[in-house]
Amino acid sequence: MNAERGIQGSYWLETAPPGAPAPPPSGDLTVDVAVVGGGIAGLSTAWELVRQGREVAVLEADRVAAGVTGHTTAKLTALHTLVYDHLRRTRGPEGARLYALSQTAAIGRAREIVDELGIDCEWEEAAACTYAEDPRHVGRLRAEAEAAREAGLPAEFVTETDLPFAVAGAVRVSGQAQFHPRKYLLALTDDLRRRGGTVYEGTRVVGLTEGEPCVLRTDTGVSIRAAKVVIATHYPVFDRALLFTRLSPRRELVVAATIDEDRAPRGMYITPEQATRSVRTAPYRGGKRLLIVTGEHFVPGTADVEERFARLSAWADDRFAGLTFTHRWATQDNDSTDSVPLIGPLHRGSRHTYVATGFGGWGMSGGIMAGGLLSDLINGREVAWDGLYDPRRLASVAREGTTFLKHQAHVARHFVGDRLSPVKGPAPDDIPPGAGAVVRLGGRQYAVHRDENGHVQAVSARCTHLGCIVSFNRAEQAWECPCHGSRFAPDGEILQGPAVHPLEKRDIPE
Numbered sequence: 001m002n003a004e005r006g007i008q009g010s011y012w013l014e015t016a017p018p019g020a021p022a023p024p025p026s027g028d029l030t031v032d033v034a035v036v037g038g039g040i041a042g043l044s045t046a047w048e049l050v051r052q053g054r055e056v057a058v059l060e061a062d063r064v065a066a067g068v069t070g071h072t073t074a075k076l077t078a079l080h081t082l083v084y085d086h087l088r089r090t091r092g093p094e095g096a097r098l099y100a101l102s103q104t105a106a107i108g109r110a111r112e113i114v115d116e117l118g119i120d121c122e123w124e125e126a127a128a129c130t131y132a133e134d135p136r137h138v139g140r141l142r143a144e145a146e147a148a149r150e151a152g153l154p155a156e157f158v159t160e161t162d163l164p165f166a167v168a169g170a171v172r173v174s175g176q177a178q179f180h181p182r183k184y185l186l187a188l189t190d191d192l193r194r195r196g197g198t199v200y201e202g203t204r205v206v207g208l209t210e211g212e213p214c215v216l217r218t219d220t221g222v223s224i225r226a227a228k229v230v231i232a233t234h235y236p237v238f239d240r241a242l243l244f245t246r247l248s249p250r251r252e253l254v255v256a257a258t259i260d261e262d263r264a265p266r267g268m269y270i271t272p273e274q275a276t277r278s279v280r281t282a283p284y285r286g287g288k289r290l291l292i293v294t295g296e297h298f299v300p301g302t303a304d305v306e307e308r309f310a311r312l313s314a315w316a317d318d319r320f321a322g323l324t325f326t327h328r329w330a331t332q333d334n335d336s337t338d339s340v341p342l343i344g345p346l347h348r349g350s351r352h353t354y355v356a357t358g359f360g361g362w363g364m365s366g367g368i369m370a371g372g373l374l375s376d377l378i379n380g381r382e383v384a385w386d387g388l389y390d391p392r393r394l395a396s397v398a399r400e401g402t403t404f405l406k407h408q409a410h411v412a413r414h415f416v417g418d419r420l421s422p423v424k425g426p427a428p429d430d431i432p433p434g435a436g437a438v439v440r441l442g443g444r445q446y447a448v449h450r451d452e453n454g455h456v457q458a459v460s461a462r463c464t465h466l467g468c469i470v471s472f473n474r475a476e477q478a479w480e481c482p483c484h485g486s487r488f489a490p491d492g493e494i495l496q497g498p499a500v501h502p503l504e505k506r507d508i509p510e
Contacts, residue, residue: 008476010071010329011256011282011290016182019064019189022201025222031057031198033378034216034226036205038064040185040363041356042232044371047188050197052379057224058189058197059216061204061233065185067496068234071331072364073254073278073294075268076110077128077176078103079155080362082140082272084147086339091388093150098385099340100151103362106369107177114184117191121184122283125177127267129161131170134273138169145171162265163279165319170269178268178280181364206500208238214352219500228378231346231355232370234363235334235485235498241347241391244466244498247334247358249485252276252297253305254331255313256290257323264289277315291320300332300487301471301480309475330476332485332496333361342391343370344377354378355391428456428508436472436479436490442509445469447479449490459492459503470503479503 007014035046038060046056058064078100087096114123132141141157148155148171158172189199207217208229216224236243259281268280278294293316296308309328317323336342336358343366346353354374359366376383387393426437428448436449438461445461447470459479461469468483478495479488487496492503 007327008329009327011292011327012072012074012180012182013066013070014327016065016180016186019186020193022060022064022199024200024203024218024220025057025224028223028225029057030213030225031055032226033057033228033230034059034214034224035230035232036216036237037230037232037234038189038199038201039067039069039232039234040065040181040367041234041359041370042230043185043188043192044368045230045232045356045374046197046371047192048371048375049378050192050195052375054378056192056197057226058192058199059203059205059218059224060199060201061494061497063201064189064199065182068332068363069185069367070182071254071329072181073280073292073331074181074282074364075128075176075178075278075280076107076364076368077173077268077362078107078153078365079128079130079148079171079173079176080360081130081270082144083339084151084153085140085143088147088150090338091340095388096147096151098388100148100153102369102373102385102388103365104153106365106372109372110179110184110365110368111177113188114179117187119184119187121187122180123177124179124283125175126280127172127174128176129158129170129172129267129269131161131163131167131269131271132273133165133167133271135168137273141169141171148173161269162267163269163319164263164265172267176268178282180282204494204500205237208353210240210350210353212352227352229353230374230378231353231357233497234332234357235496236346236355236357237497237500238346239498240349240353241355243342243355243357243391244484246337246342247484248337249300249332249334250297251300251303251330251332251480251485252294252361253309253312254292254294254327254329255309255316255325256292256327257316257320257325258284258288259291259320259323261287261289263320264291274315290326291316291323294331299482300485301473301482305330305473305475332487333363334358334485335360338393341366341370341389343373343389344386344391346391348392357391428458431456434477435474438469438471446506446508447472447492447503448508451490456508457491458506458508459488460506462503463499464501464503465497465499
């Protein structure tokens with residue numbers, strides 16, 4: 001294995017154009033629809049609405065298509081590991097059918113958009129496969145193939161793939177796709193602007209008042225009035241329906257390496273074994289393709305990330321041999337407690353606010369599907385699968401109460417236990433360069449970081465979302481909340497919500 005770790009950063013961000021400048025609004029504004037969040041769900045929703053004649057503004061805290069969407073593995077597939085047998089049992093055959101229909105429609109919609117706009121986004125059709133190496137899991141794969149086929153997908157159980165190692169079995173679905181997500185979304189953003197939509201980057205929304213109109217407030221004091229509001233921030237930054245009780249954040253690592261074109265698998269593969277292993281390749285240059293391997297999922301703030309990166313790289317090199325690693329990055333997903341995304345009205349009393357969240361690692365097809373669903377709901381059109389994704393559903397939550405309670409127990413353990421822990425942590429002087437630790441001094445907890453030059457800075461250790469204690473991810477140089485997944489830079493600035501306020505800066509007591 002090549003000894004170098006690769007560039008710490010997303011290949012998609014490195015290889016896409018920077019995009020047109022989109023400065024924050026200079027003053028208050030009024031629009032038909034305000035979309036908070038410039039990832040694939042938000043931009044897809046905004047684009048569909050602009051095409052339908054709506055005046056739309058997209059409000060993105062950082063850069064469009066640079067957050068979770070910019071760190072995906074970019075597979076467009078309706079085969080989501082082992083979801084169909086689960087849905088058949090929990091939602092019935094009709095629920096599974098609607099899920100397959102909606103996800104397949106999203107792939108078709110993406111294909112239409114690429115053709116219509118002439119987007120050069122490395123679009124490739126490929127088969128998607130869920131595989132297992134352990135023969136004990138073959139029964140689950142056969143059940144999944146049967147359930148997916150009943151749901152309407154061209155699914156089959158196979159025992160041979162184009163992976164360079166043997167599998168015990170796999171579910172295979174043809175006609176799926178893969179692409180360069182940032183190139184796709186930058187083209188979508190350009191077309192949105194040509195049609196009269198507006199995009200504002202560096203615009204963090206920190207307040208929402210629902211009404212007629214709704215009013216959003218940014219961290220610079222600007223107000224945006226809108227008849228309708230869509231919260232598409234991956235994890236909802238405004239949560240009147242307490243959706244955080246039904247969402248579990250997980251982080252997943254990605255390594256990328258060059259591989260000879262004649263050795264590169266052309267399918268898209270995933271296995272739930274070994275804390276997940278996902279494999280696919282993308283176009284590269286010089287007779288090579290880029291092998292993209294994902295896995296090692298964990299709750300933010302709870303893992304030795306450097307060790308997990310090493311484990312994932314070793315797995316890739318063991319299976320594909322002689323790799324030269326070029327990049328590594330991480331992505332973050334939110335799993336709903338009942339395995340289906342939450343897309344629709346924000347809460348039971350909502351008349352003008354909508355949400356899209358809980359994509360469970362399948363945000364490419366899910367985000368495009370959400371764009372169509374939300375635009376139809378806002379325009380008063382019925383959609384066959386709106387009930388399946390409706391965030392106000394309660395029956396499915398009750399059916400999957402064990403998952404719900406497990407999530408709540410995890411949050412409670414950190415919310416209470418981390419505060420009461422007698423462990424003081426290291427002294428600030430003992431923290432090595434490039435590291436961070438939570439230190440208890442004078443009855444207060446400080447998140448203390450020492451940079452590579454030896455400079456020490458401290459911030460409050462309490463996440464500004466709901467007050468859980470953060471933990472330091474040295475590999476990515478970030479403070480992470482293990483309860484709901486907020487992430488902060490060493491100086492406390494927000495990297496990822498649901499938090500909308502930075503960690504408070506603190507002076508270390510003498």
